[in-house]
Amino acid sequence: MLTALYVPANRPDRFAKAVAAGPDVVVFDLEDAVPVDDKADARGWAVAWIAANAQAAVEIRVNALGTPWIEDDLAAVSGVPSVRIRLPKVESAADVRAVLEQVPSARITALIESPLGVERAFEIASADPRVAAIALGEADLSSALGVDSPVGLAWARGRLVSASRAAGLGAPMMSVYPHVNDADGLRSSCLEGRELGFVGRTAIHPRQLPTIIECFTPSAVQVAEAEVLLAAVEKAGVTEGGVIVLPDGRMVDPAMVGRAREVTTLMQEIELRS
Numbered sequence: 001m002l003t004a005l006y007v008p009a010n011r012p013d014r015f016a017k018a019v020a021a022g023p024d025v026v027v028f029d030l031e032d033a034v035p036v037d038d039k040a041d042a043r044g045w046a047v048a049w050i051a052a053n054a055q056a057a058v059e060i061r062v063n064a065l066g067t068p069w070i071e072d073d074l075a076a077v078s079g080v081p082s083v084r085i086r087l088p089k090v091e092s093a094a095d096v097r098a099v100l101e102q103v104p105s106a107r108i109t110a111l112i113e114s115p116l117g118v119e120r121a122f123e124i125a126s127a128d129p130r131v132a133a134i135a136l137g138e139a140d141l142s143s144a145l146g147v148d149s150p151v152g153l154a155w156a157r158g159r160l161v162s163a164s165r166a167a168g169l170g171a172p173m174m175s176v177y178p179h180v181n182d183a184d185g186l187r188s189s190c191l192e193g194r195e196l197g198f199v200g201r202t203a204i205h206p207r208q209l210p211t212i213i214e215c216f217t218p219s220a221v222q223v224a225e226a227e228v229l230l231a232a233v234e235k236a237g238v239t240e241g242g243v244i245v246l247p248d249g250r251m252v253d254p255a256m257v258g259r260a261r262e263v264t265t266l267m268q269e270i271e272l273r274s
Helices: 012-020 036-052 070-077 093-102 115-119 121-125 138-145 150-166 183-196 206-216 220-236 254-273
Strands: 003-008 025-029 058-061 084-087 107-112 131-136 201-203
Touching (some): 003 012, 003 206, 012 036, 070 093, 093 107, 115 121, 115 138, 115 150, 121 131, 138 150, 183 206
Parallel strands (some): 003 025, 058 084
């Protein structure tokens, strides 16, 4: 999965448009994008649309634990089969479990938005098999850390990638890039995230999706090198141990096989969705 697209749940006129834009998943936002007076209506509109469009790949970002709206959010989404909940401001495994106790069929994407959450990233990622992913909420985290540039988030981003991998969740997606009209900035940021180990990104506008896909799609050279490596390893029978040297001089051992497989699998998934 390379792309997720937020849509404000108080804008039902945008629901179908968000799906038609072609992201891998649409995130119906009941939290930050929705004014207090619209919370109840937004909740009803989102759940009704999802129920009527059961085949759509969607998540629902509920309000945070401890807010006046979370209980009603969870009660509403509990009626959605196999609902995917994007849970904001998670700071512990207990936060995840509290939601799963009320919605046992849910799959959770845990948003980590505070220094305490970052410190507990692995605990959160491994809290329960129903945790599908972890992600950063970088606006809140930047404020809490007192940083004004991506440089100040580098450690937290690396920590998230490591925690996600260590918990067996694979590579996480990047947080949103808030400057909708800055395509060059988005591209630069995505490439930085790719170097840190992220795969894919959440968007706040459909026009961001093509750039995200472009930046996280393996290059033709990467795919070709991965395919050559895998073919050579299989031919030499060293998938479980041993070392071979490829014609281009690269020394290959089994530790490199996993990365090559990730590249080829990701490319296959991208080709299937296109």
